[in-house]
Amino acid sequence: xxxxxxxxxxxxxxxxxxxxxxxxxxxxxxxxxxxxxxxxxxxxxxxxxxxxxxxxxxxxxxxxxxxxxxxxxxxxxxxxxxxxxxxxxxxxxxxxxxxxxxxxxxxxxxxxxxxxxxxxxxxxxxxxxxxxxxxxxxxxxxxxxxxxxxxxxxxxxxxxxxxxxxxxxxxxxxxxxxxxxxxxxxxxxxxxxxxxxxxxxxxxxxxxxxxxxxxxxxxxxxxxxxxxxxxxxxxxxxxxxxxxxxxxxxxxxxxxxxxxxxxxxxxxxxxxxxxxxxxxxxxxxxxxxxxxxxxxxxxxxxxxxxxxxxxxxxxxxxxxxxxxxxxxxxxxxxxxxxxxxxxxxxxxxxxxxxxxxxxxxxxxxxxxxxxxxxxxxxxxxxxxxxxxxxxxxxxxxxxxxxxxxxxxxxxxxxxxxxxxxxxxxxxxxxxxxxxxxxxxxxxxxxxxxxxxxxxxxxxxxxxxxxxxxxxxxxxxxxxxxxxxxxxxxxxxxxxxxxxxxxxxxxxxxxxxxxxxxxxxxxxxxxxxxxxxxxxxxxxxxxxxxxxxxxxxxxxxxxxxxxxxxxxxxxx
Amino acid sequence: xxxxxxxxxxxxxxxxxxxxxxxxxxxxxxxxxxxxxxxxxxxxxxxxxxxxxxxxxxxxxxxxxxxxxxxxxxxxxxxxxxxxxxxxxxxxxxxxxxxxxxxxxxxxxxxxxxxxxxxxxxxxxxxxxxxxxxxxxxxxxxxxxxxxxxxxxxxxxxxxxxxxxxxxxxxxxxxxxxxxxxxxxxxxxxxxxxxxxxxxxxxxxxxxxxxxxxxxxxxxxxxxxxxxxxxxxxxxxxxxxxxxxxxxxxxxxxxxxxxxxxxxxxxxxxxxxxxxxxxxxxxxxxxxxxxxxxxxxxxxxxxxxxxxxxxxxxxx
Numbered sequence: 058x059x060x061x062x063x064x065x066x067x068x069x070x071x072x073x074x075x076x077x078x079x080x081x082x083x084x085x086x087x088x089x090x091x092x093x094x095x096x097x098x099x100x101x102x103x104x105x106x107x108x109x110x111x112x113x114x115x116x117x118x119x120x121x122x123x124x125x126x127x128x129x130x131x132x133x134x135x136x137x138x139x140x141x142x143x144x145x146x147x148x149x150x151x152x153x154x155x156x157x158x159x160x161x162x163x164x165x166x167x168x169x170x171x172x173x174x175x176x177x178x179x180x181x182x183x184x185x186x187x188x189x190x191x192x193x194x195x196x197x198x199x200x201x202x203x204x205x206x207x208x209x210x211x212x213x214x215x216x217x218x219x220x221x222x223x224x225x226x227x228x229x230x231x232x233x234x235x236x237x238x239x240x241x242x243x244x245x246x247x248x249x250x251x252x253x254x255x256x257x258x259x260x261x262x263x264x265x266x267x268x269x270x271x272x273x274x275x276x277x278x279x280x281x282x283x284x285x286x287x288x289x290x291x292x293x294x295x296x297x298x299x300x301x302x303x304x305x306x307x308x309x310x311x312x313x314x315x316x317x318x319x320x321x322x323x324x325x326x327x328x329x330x331x332x333x334x335x336x337x338x339x340x341x342x343x344x345x346x347x348x349x350x351x352x353x354x355x356x357x358x359x360x361x362x363x364x365x366x367x368x369x370x371x372x373x374x375x376x377x378x379x380x381x382x383x384x385x386x387x388x389x390x391x392x393x394x395x396x397x398x399x400x401x402x403x404x405x406x407x408x409x410x411x412x413x414x415x416x417x418x419x420x421x422x423x424x425x426x427x428x429x430x431x432x433x434x435x436x437x438x439x440x441x442x443x444x445x446x447x448x449x450x451x452x453x454x455x456x457x458x459x460x461x462x463x464x465x466x467x468x469x470x471x472x473x474x475x476x477x478x479x480x481x482x483x484x485x486x487x488x489x490x491x492x493x494x495x496x497x498x499x500x501x502x503x504x505x506x507x508x509x510x511x512x513x514x515x516x517x518x519x520x521x522x523x524x525x526x527x528x529x530x531x532x533x534x535x536x537x538x539x540x541x542x543x544x545x546x547x548x549x550x551x552x553x554x555x556x557x558x559x560x561x562x563x564x565x566x567x568x569x570x571x572x573x574x575x576x577x578x579x580x581x582x583x584x585x586x587x588x589x590x591x592x593x594x595x596x597x598x599x600x601x602x603x604x605x606x607x608x609x610x611x612x613x614x615x616x617x618x619x620x621x622x623x624x625x626x627x628x
Numbered sequence: 629x630x631x632x633x634x635x636x637x638x639x640x641x642x643x644x645x646x647x648x649x650x651x652x653x654x655x656x657x658x659x660x661x662x663x664x665x666x667x668x669x670x671x672x673x674x675x676x677x678x679x680x681x682x683x684x685x686x687x688x689x690x691x692x693x694x695x696x697x698x699x700x701x702x703x704x705x706x707x708x709x710x711x712x713x714x715x716x717x718x719x720x721x722x723x724x725x726x727x728x729x730x731x732x733x734x735x736x737x738x739x740x741x742x743x744x745x746x747x748x749x750x751x752x753x754x755x756x757x758x759x760x761x762x763x764x765x766x767x768x769x770x771x772x773x774x775x776x777x778x779x780x781x782x783x784x785x786x787x788x789x790x791x792x793x794x795x796x797x798x799x800x801x802x803x804x805x806x807x808x809x810x811x812x813x814x815x816x817x818x819x820x821x822x823x824x825x826x827x828x829x830x831x832x833x834x835x836x837x838x839x840x841x842x843x844x845x846x847x848x849x850x851x852x853x854x855x856x857x858x859x860x861x862x863x864x865x866x867x868x869x870x871x872x873x874x875x876x877x878x879x880x881x882x883x884x885x886x887x888x889x890x891x892x893x894x895x896x897x898x899x900x901x902x903x904x905x906x907x908x909x910x911x912x913x914x915x916x917x918x919x920x921x922x923x924x925x926x927x928x929x930x931x932x933x934x935x936x937x938x939x940x941x942x943x944x
Contacts, residue, residue, distance in 0.1 A: 117913065120900055131722025132894040132909045134715055
């Protein structure tokens with residue numbers, strides 16, 4: 058079905074051409090079209106394209122006031138002409154010639170649509186939303202799961218850009234379309250940080266507002282619209298909750314597990330460095346002291362009989378403490394069972410009373426002021442980290458417990474948030490580094506990425522995120538990062554994201570080079586995008602796609618939770 | 629008092645005296661509609677019954693000048709294209725559309741010679757000849773053909789029941805609904821006393837009808853002011869209209885009122901047309917459309933050179 062013909066009053070090219078529309082047809086932005094041109098010696102060439110602008114004008118009007126003469130008084134004859142600009146996406150077979158003027162332009166549907174979107178060349182086309190024609194649009198999964206590329210970056214204004222919603226929708230596609238994901242989906246683990254509100258604590262509950270219209274869209278995407286089937290929720294322990302750890306969440310209690318690290322785990326995994334993640338910390342010599350103290354702790358800390366998770370700092374024997382060694386507590390020795398006791402123990406070496414010099418074995422050869430600064434950071438951290446470090450049985454997050462692990466860090470101070478993110482990313486990455494295998498995949502969803510990998514400054518957390526961005530692809534650690542402004546993110550992290558997504562953007566932000574992948578027309582529209590509409594760029598398609606993603610079948614607020622469970626079911 | 633005309637200078641002036649015309653037409657009677665001469669403003673409802681109007685006009689263009697190289701000396705000729713058509717103004721919607729476009733192409737050669745011009749692509753020129761040798765005579769003939777085509781189209785549309793506004797004078801004795809619309813005043817037909825009424829016209833008013841003697845027939849005529857021109861003189865924006873006298877005084881008065889009511893509505897503002905306000909919007913647009921239909925002059929000229937050049941060289 059043709060919608061019009063290629064305009065012949067201006068030159069067509071292999072990049073762009075225009076279509077003049079039939080009276081009874083229309084084309085809207087993002088519609089896909091195909092033109093077939095007979096090329097001498099080469100035969101029929103199909104040119105596929107996407108509508109980037111729609112236009113209309115009175116032909117025959119030369120003055121703006123002619124509009125009144127035409128439309129109101131009717132004394133000036135004129136022809137209303139509607140047209141559309143097309144950006145070429147593909148020429149098939151690859152003979153790069155422009156389409157002929159006057160040729161029929163058809164809507165690309167069925168096979169032609171797949172070709173226009175390169176879906177026929179995608180190894181594993183995963184639906185990532187619905188196009189204007191109510192058909193699914195795809196990304197090539199090979200460019201997300203590490204085969205040809207990895208990582209996803211999502212940008213957009215907070216609140217209306219629906220970044221997190223899209224990330225979760227994408228995850229649901231990833232977990233729901235096993236037929237496409239294939240072996241990459243086996244034992245795939247997803248780590249999601251809940252950084253704002255408690256939006257993500259209801260991923261396993263059906264949404265009461267979910268309606269039939271949304272259901273149809275989900276069905277078009279090939280996924281049964283259900284909440285995430287396998288989710289575990291973790292939250293930091295509530296302060297002063299006594300011996301029983303209670304998760305620090307407000308809306309939901311059941312099914313949320315508290316997590317914490319024991320001093321033993323804290324020391325073994327060198328988590329101390331994630332207390333120095335402020336971008337300014339790298340500028341002074343704090344990191345020297347931190348490195349020294351970290352390795353000193355690993356040598357000196359030894360377990361205590363009958364006190365699981367707790368340690369005592371004691372001069373190691375020659376050859377060091379054996380792994381798993383336990384000692385009996387001696388009188389006067391300080392038990393390290395949380396961060397304050399650790400800080401107090403370090404104080405003895407680094408900031409001894411009565412103005413004595415710090416122990417060089419612990420402080421290294423740095424200025425006294427640097428050691429003081431180090432201690433000040435630790436004092437500040439001990440209250441901010443709260444109960445995250447505590448002795449006792451291990452309460453660390455078990456990412457193997459469910460497919461999706463949601464870690465609720467919204468109640469924590471910035472410093473503690475960075476600590477948790479750093480500790481978990483390190484754990485995830487280290488695990489994969491050890492096996493050296495890409496599979497099973499580990500996906501990390503991190504909102505407010507600019508906090509963790511800012512463009513300016515250095516921090517151990519930023520270094521690690523860059524490392525993940527650069528090497529994670531081959532190790533199967535995939536980052537889905539979200540941020541308001543891509544221009545605030547470390548360049549290495551942005552550059553390595555094969556799939557880029559944007560929701561509504563600030564007008565000034567949209568003009569930045571970070572969004573160079575958008576067409577000028579898409580860019581202009583990026584500040585008008587409605588919630589639920591995203592622009593997606595992927596290496597496999599030379600133009601960005603505008604997609605809609607459907608309303609989620611899981612609840613995003615407590616009020617949305619549908620609790621209509623039949624109490625008599627099964628009777 | 630001295631004024632600058634508002635037409636662009638290359639289009640001449642709306643007032644161009646041509647004493648040669650004076651003897652051929654003359655006023656017979658200025659008192660046929662009313663004895664008292666003063667500007668008349670028709671009742672606004674007078675045109676209510678007019679649902680549509682057709683504006684008929686023609687354009688012509690010399691595509692190429694020809695020379696027939698003969699032993700007795702060169703003979704001049706020309707290839708020319710002319711187009712006539714109509715703008716249909718449907719007042720009910722309201723919308724205007726072009727229609728009845730007719731393009732004719734003529735190969736006119738002087739000294740009574742008829743020369744077949746080989747078809748240039750799909751352009752075919754009808755061979756015609758004129759007796760004289762004067763190149764101006766070729767143009768006169770060519771122009772006459774355009775006038776004839778316009779008159780035929782006007783008659784045809786009037787016969788179909790339309791009210792026609794035709795560019796130029798009316799040359800028809802039949803009682804048909806064609807109003808001749810004359811933009812340029814070559815002669816003042818009125819005596820001094822009645823001329824004063826023309827000077828008093830304001831936009832949308834007209835003079836009373838007067839009976840005129842044409843070359844072969846009589847017609848009713850009136851002056852009408854299309855628009856008040858800021859800084860204009862008393863004749864600025866004034867046009868003359870005429871209908872065949874055979875329509876009868878009653879019909880003629882009706883059409884005079886219709887013209888005084890509707891034509892000012894179609895007059896362009898000064899900046900829109902170099903001959904504003906006399907070159908009505910539907911007519912100006914029609915001229916542009918007809919010129920477009922004549923084809924690109926450069927391409928037509930090239931095609932003619934090619935086809936005539938080939939046949940001449942082939943014969944030689």
